[in-house]
Amino acid sequence: MKKSSIIILAALMLLGVGGMSYTDLNQKDERTVSFSTNGTASESFETMMKVLTHKRCINCHPAGDRPRQGEDSHIHNFDVQRGEDGHGVVALQCKTCHQSSNNSLSGVPGAPHWHLAPRSMAWEGLDKYEIAQAMLDKNKNGNRSVEEIEKHLTEDQLVLWVFEPGVNNEGIPREKPPVSKEDYIKAVKDWIAEGAIIPSK
Amino acid sequence: MNVSFTLNGKAVSVDVDGQTPLLWVVRDVLGMKGTKFGCGKAACGACTLHVDGDAIRSCSYAVQFAEGKKVTTIEGLSTDEKIHPVQQAWMEEIVPQCGYCQPGFMMATAALLEKIPNPTDEDIDNNIANICRCGTYYRMRKAIHRAAEIQQNSNS
Numbered sequence: 001m002k003k004s005s006i007i008i009l010a011a012l013m014l015l016g017v018g019g020m021s022y023t024d025l026n027q028k029d030e031r032t033v034s035f036s037t038n039g040t041a042s043e044s045f046e047t048m049m050k051v052l053t054h055k056r057c058i059n060c061h062p063a064g065d066r067p068r069q070g071e072d073s074h075i076h077n078f079d080v081q082r083g084e085d086g087h088g089v090v091a092l093q094c095k096t097c098h099q100s101s102n103n104s105l106s107g108v109p110g111a112p113h114w115h116l117a118p119r120s121m122a123w124e125g126l127d128k129y130e131i132a133q134a135m136l137d138k139n140k141n142g143n144r145s146v147e148e149i150e151k152h153l154t155e156d157q158l159v160l161w162v163f164e165p166g167v168n169n170e171g172i173p174r175e176k177p178p179v180s181k182e183d184y185i186k187a188v189k190d191w192i193a194e195g196a197i198i199p200s201k
Numbered sequence: 202m203n204v205s206f207t208l209n210g211k212a213v214s215v216d217v218d219g220q221t222p223l224l225w226v227v228r229d230v231l232g233m234k235g236t237k238f239g240c241g242k243a244a245c246g247a248c249t250l251h252v253d254g255d256a257i258r259s260c261s262y263a264v265q266f267a268e269g270k271k272v273t274t275i276e277g278l279s280t281d282e283k284i285h286p287v288q289q290a291w292m293e294e295i296v297p298q299c300g301y302c303q304p305g306f307m308m309a310t311a312a313l314l315e316k317i318p319n320p321t322d323e324d325i326d327n328n329i330a331n332i333c334r335c336g337t338y339y340r341m342r343k344a345i346h347r348a349a350e351i352q353q354n355s356n357s
Binding site: 078079080081089092100103104105106107 | 241244261
């Protein structure tokens, strides 16, 4: 390698370009988004991720085209498919069975605009750091700003359904995340106010 | 609570608990017995009817959500003048065995043909998720294709 090339490469490395680069930062809201370099995770991040990594969230953020369900996150019964827009196939939509609120008689869960997260927001198989990165990546998150993410995470009734998941078809209450709704909402807001820092693994 | 909607083209109004399944209201309050109770868990599809043209599992549909909507049951699928292509095809192919689940299948099929007029086998597999314990799936598949044919011929 020529000496000039080595100098350029060294300069690029000093600037943090290349490798597991943060070029996708350009796709995010640079005002508030950054990656931690000290490896520590804030309490707010950890609290928030206890909810976002819970099965109540992950079941509808599947890696494939079929939702998961239940405490064991099995593939959704009846060969239910994602469809074009995450609302099911044309004549077997989510709303065929799921309405805008839980049905305690049949045990079918429900919340407004019940549907799957888009393929780009597949969380199944990701760890909490990867989920957070996907969440902030405008290429994956539906071009949402950090403010819009905060609103989605703390106000969307489908997201907040995880805290009131109702009973299953045997009348048994579904498992809730190990954090209260109030603590979760505070954690999300604190995390974003702190700069939406994603700690290194 | 009072809930008003149209049932098979006629305006109806019922005074019931809003959480009452639409299935119970249709059968026990309004006397339309064609829609069947199967599992009560939105799993089998015997209770399928249409709400604003979409297939809905009525055992899991609180009647309060029907307010102002258009509900169609198997009794309202055909008109006085014309039998529905799905019903015609079901008779031609002699689909039913015990028959209990068939109204739900026919309503699911009618909704499918509205969205996909000429469904492939894959479309049928993806969109018709009802359950028939007699195992009439093979004849139903033939009938769905036949219904599509009848519908297209009647439209041409």
